[in-house]
Amino acid sequence: MSLPAHVKSGTKQPVYAFVGNPNCGKSTLFNALTGLKQKIGNYPGVTVERKVGTAYSQHGQPMTVIDLPGAYSLAARSPDEAVTRDVLLGRRTNDTEMPDRIVCIVDGSNLERNLYLVHQILDLGRPVILVVNMMDLADKAGLKVRTGQLEQELGIPVIAAEASRGKGLIELKLAMSRPDLPLPHHRWDVPAAISSAVAEIQASLQDNDQKPPLIARAEALLLLTDQDQLRVAGSQPLSDRTAAILDGWKKRWSDEGTDWSGTLVGARYDAIGTLVQDCVQTSDQTVDQSTSDKIDAVVTHGFWGWAVLGGIMTALFLSIFTLAEHPMNWIDAGTVALADGVKAAMPAGDFRDLVTDGVIAGVGGVLIFLPQILILFFFIGMLESTGYMARAAFIMDRLMSRVGLNGKSFIPLLSSYACAIPGIMATRTIEDPKDRLVTILVAPFMSCSARLPVYLLMIAALLPTGEVPLATKVGLMILMYAMGTIGAFGFAWLFKRTLLKGEPPLMIMELPPYRRPRVKDVAMQMAERAGLFLKRAGTIILAISIVLWALTTYPKSDDAINPAEQVAQSYAGQAGKLIEPVIAPLGFNWEIGIGLISSFAAREVFVSATSVVFNVEEDEEDTAPLLEALRRATWPDGRALFTPLVCFTLMVFYVFAMQCVSTLAVVKRETNSWRWPLFQVGYQTGFAWLLCLIIYQTGTALGF
Amino acid sequence: MSNPATSSLLPLCQLSAGSMGMVIELKGEGTFRQRVRELGFGESTAVKKVSGKSTIICQVNGTRIALSHDAARQIMVRPSHPPVSA
Numbered sequence: 001m002s003l004p005a006h007v008k009s010g011t012k013q014p015v016y017a018f019v020g021n022p023n024c025g026k027s028t029l030f031n032a033l034t035g036l037k038q039k040i041g042n043y044p045g046v047t048v049e050r051k052v053g054t055a056y057s058q059h060g061q062p063m064t065v066i067d068l069p070g071a072y073s074l075a076a077r078s079p080d081e082a083v084t085r086d087v088l089l090g091r092r093t094n095d096t097e098m099p100d101r102i103v104c105i106v107d108g109s110n111l112e113r114n115l116y117l118v119h120q121i122l123d124l125g126r127p128v129i130l131v132v133n134m135m136d137l138a139d140k141a142g143l144k145v146r147t148g149q150l151e152q153e154l155g156i157p158v159i160a161a162e163a164s165r166g167k168g169l170i171e172l173k174l175a176m177s178r179p180d181l182p183l184p185h186h187r188w189d190v191p192a193a194i195s196s197a198v199a200e201i202q203a204s205l206q207d208n209d210q211k212p213p214l215i216a217r218a219e220a221l222l223l224l225t226d227q228d229q230l231r232v233a234g235s236q237p238l239s240d241r242t243a244a245i246l247d248g249w250k251k252r253w254s255d256e257g258t259d260w261s262g263t264l265v266g267a268r269y270d271a272i273g274t275l276v277q278d279c280v281q282t283s284d285q286t287v288d289q290s291t292s293d294k295i296d297a298v299v300t301h302g303f304w305g306w307a308v309l310g311g312i313m314t315a316l317f318l319s320i321f322t323l324a325e326h327p328m329n330w331i332d333a334g335t336v337a338l339a340d341g342v343k344a345a346m347p348a349g350d351f352r353d354l355v356t357d358g359v360i361a362g363v364g365g366v367l368i369f370l371p372q373i374l375i376l377f378f379f380i381g382m383l384e385s386t387g388y389m390a391r392a393a394f395i396m397d398r399l400m401s402r403v404g405l406n407g408k409s410f411i412p413l414l415s416s417y418a419c420a421i422p423g424i425m426a427t428r429t430i431e432d433p434k435d436r437l438v439t440i441l442v443a444p445f446m447s448c449s450a451r452l453p454v455y456l457l458m459i460a461a462l463l464p465t466g467e468v469p470l471a472t473k474v475g476l477m478i479l480m481y482a483m484g485t486i487g488a489f490g491f492a493w494l495f496k497r498t499l500l501k502g503e504p505p506l507m508i509m510e511l512p513p514y515r516r517p518r519v520k521d522v523a524m525q526m527a528e529r530a531g532l533f534l535k536r537a538g539t540i541i542l543a544i545s546i547v548l549w550a551l552t553t554y555p556k557s558d559d560a561i562n563p564a565e566q567v568a569q570s571y572a573g574q575a576g577k578l579i580e581p582v583i584a585p586l587g588f589n590w591e592i593g594i595g596l597i598s599s600f601a602a603r604e605v606f607v608s609a610t611s612v613v614f615n616v617e618e619d620e621e622d623t624a625p626l627l628e629a630l631r632r633a634t635w636p637d638g639r640a641l642f643t644p645l646v647c648f649t650l651m652v653f654y655v656f657a658m659q660c661v662s663t664l665a666v667v668k669r670e671t672n673s674w675r676w677p678l679f680q681v682g683y684q685t686g687f688a689w690l691l692c693l694i695i696y697q698t699g700t701a702l703g704f
Numbered sequence: 705m706s707n708p709a710t711s712s713l714l715p716l717c718q719l720s721a722g723s724m725g726m727v728i729e730l731k732g733e734g735t736f737r738q739r740v741r742e743l744g745f746g747e748s749t750a751v752k753k754v755s756g757k758s759t760i761i762c763q764v765n766g767t768r769i770a771l772s773h774d775a776a777r778q779i780m781v782r783p784s785h786p787p788v789s790a
């Protein structure tokens with residue numbers, strides 16, 4: 001049983017939840033209070049980011065602080081909002097304690113809208129501290145927020161703040177340190193039309209779902225507006241009895257023509273209106289939004305908007321492919337040096353090979369993408385913190401709606417050019433579950449940076465050295481990216497018409513005002529992402545690297561003269577031969593098959609796998625020996641293996657096939673079943689196979 | 705173009721850029737109506753249409769809200785300054 005914190009004073013570390021609308025300054029405040037004492041992870045079962053930190057009270061007592069995902073309402077529309085709702089209602093006690101106290105953060109320049117969520121939270125009857133943030137913006141808009149008056153009317157501490165400059169932090173800390181936070185007086189009359197229903201549902205929640213009375217009332221009110229009943233994994237379901245009562249009332253109201261949700265939302269806004277009238281003075285000064293409007297006139301313009309977006313995307317890709325080059329070389333040199341060091345220090349044997357060829361080479365091969373991922377997140381962080389990202393989604397909506405998606409799918413798809421994993425994680429803000437699933441299903445078509453080394457190798461192998469103009473190489477590269485992108489949109493279109501049929505959602509979103517980006521926050525976000533990525537490299541990828549190493553090493557043969565022969569009769573080699581009949585129509589032999597299979601660890605492993613298979617001494621930074629070996633490679637009957645056509649077909653295969661175990665694991669976690677990741681393996685790889693078959697057979701017939 | 709006082713309702717997408725209106729009625733599905741209301745865009749809210757044809761930006765209570773054309777079609781407003789009155 002959760003008692004208010006003041007009852008069990010000192011016995012347990014108090015738990016605070018930070019709640020507010022998106023962009024109200026929650027994270028800024030959370031970071032300022034907890035500093036680096038944060039733990040970032042996921043809510044089990046859903047890929048919603050879970051941020052928990054520790055702050056210290058005036059007396060040095062530790063306090064747990066949870067930064068909940070931004071929400072406009074407790075009636076959840078996206079998995080993000082569902083987590084916020086469920087944590088507050090104590091429906092996720094398996095992974096997250098029900099917070100004892102709640103800190104509500106509101107944007108002072110837009111009090112009315114922000115107070116809607118606060119109004120719902122006050123229903124919970126738990127101690128609340130209200131932080132009126134963005135006081136500077138409120139001032140600029142000519143609004144005088146009388147926090148003293150608000151405090152009196154609500155009966156809770158109200159703190160004026162400007163989180164970006166650290167104003168109000170001390171006051172908030174003081175309030176959070178109080179052992180005796182008052183409960184809000186929140187006498188609010190539920191509209192007569194629905195009050196008896198609320199009472200009945202409340203009673204049932206108390207009796208059948210064992211909810212404490214105040215939570216039961218809040219939940220009863222919520223159930224009336226929680227229209228799609230979004231449940232996310234890890235949240236406890238409603239009892240049958242309560243669900244039946246709720247359905248009964250809804251049926252009755254539908255017959256009578258009562259708009260219960262409208263009545264309830266309206267009643268809340270009426271109460272808020274009265275409150276705001278008492279507590280906020282507006283001067284006649286008109287809101288100065290001319291700068292924001294001037295920028296918007298350009299970036300949402302029918303032509304210039306696309307030009308700006310195109311320019312930013314070009315800058316993003318140029319940075320990913322040029323700026324990252326040096327740090328990537330350093331990482332590469334570092335892993336090679338480390339492996340050499342280990343080789344020199346350890347006696348030769350299987351264990352040494354496991355460390356150098358399995359662990360160091362495998363993890364290093366993935367770590368190499370860290371610079372690119374950091375650059376991507378730098379761009380995304382900057383675009384988000386300036387407020388531009390919402391505009392990008394806004395103009396992309398026109399394009400996305402053609403294939404039945406909305407603008408919110410843009411960010412996940414963009415991120416997927418670096419890596420599908422952050423891209424798939426970014427789908428959590430998409431409200432419509434079908435749209436979210438479609439976005440997840442097509443995101444891996446966007447050419448991630450792990451495919452880049454394969455494209456580079458194949459382009460080099462495809463075009464004889466020397467006289468190739470740069471334009472041809474770049475052209476081929478762009479063609480690969482374009483194919484993936486067109487594939488993603490095409491399949492999204494197809495899925496929205498067949499498998500996941502649904503009306504295109506009606507897009508409605510807030511455009512936050514333009515702000516100067518805070519480099520510190522962006523840097524912190526980059527550090528967070530890098531941390532998550534490293535953790536992944538240290539766990540899943542480490543494990544896969546070891547397994548792959550074992551598959552290419554065992555069973556040992558006594559008479560293998562060189563590594564190539566060893567690989568040929570290893571488990572991986574056997575698997576390659578096993579799939580040869582399937583891939584031979586595409587022009588691939590079993591040696592390429594080994595590369596394809598090892599690509600399941602990470603696609604770029606293809607390069608190191610082929611080096612092993614063709615018995616090339618791996619030479620840092622220099623693919624020339626490998627290229628020679630590829631040109632020398634033949635089928636048993638003496639035909640050249642890597643003809644230009646085969647190289648091209650192989651590239652196309654990499655564009656479309658689903659070959660990434662880490663992505664599959666994330667999709668499984670995200671969709672909570674193996675059904676969708678398996679479907680992805682099937683349809684993506686099937687499509688890749690079919691397309692490659694057509695290309696190779698047509699190409700051969702035409703004499704290439 | 706009859707009497708400006710009883711000027712008829714327009715969907716938000718037809719309101720001309722720069723003019724004000726008041727939300728009178730929301731159409732569409734329950735979930736959509738509720739979301740619009742929760743965003744502070746419910747009945748009797750004053751809106752100003754800032755710009756847009758295929759996608760629309762408007763000003764509601766100090767915030768900018770962006771809507772797709774289809775969403776704006778569901779929001780019926782009464783223009784405060786009917787186009788006839790110069």
Ligand SMILES: Nc1nc2c(ncn2[C@@H]2O[C@H](COP(=O)(O)OP(=O)(O)O)[C@@H](O)[C@H]2O)c(=O)[nH]1
Nearest residue numbers: 022023024025026027028134162163164385518
């Ligand atoms: N002008 C102003 N900007 C703020 C204030 N607090 C936060 N910000 C900025 O508002 C943006 C959104 O803040 P963030 O903490 O990410 O909001 P969240 O979405 O609620 O987590 C960031 O660019 C902050 O720098 C404030 O008091 N005044």
Ligand SMILES: [Mg+2]
Nearest residue numbers: 026027028070
């Ligand atoms: Mg945040």
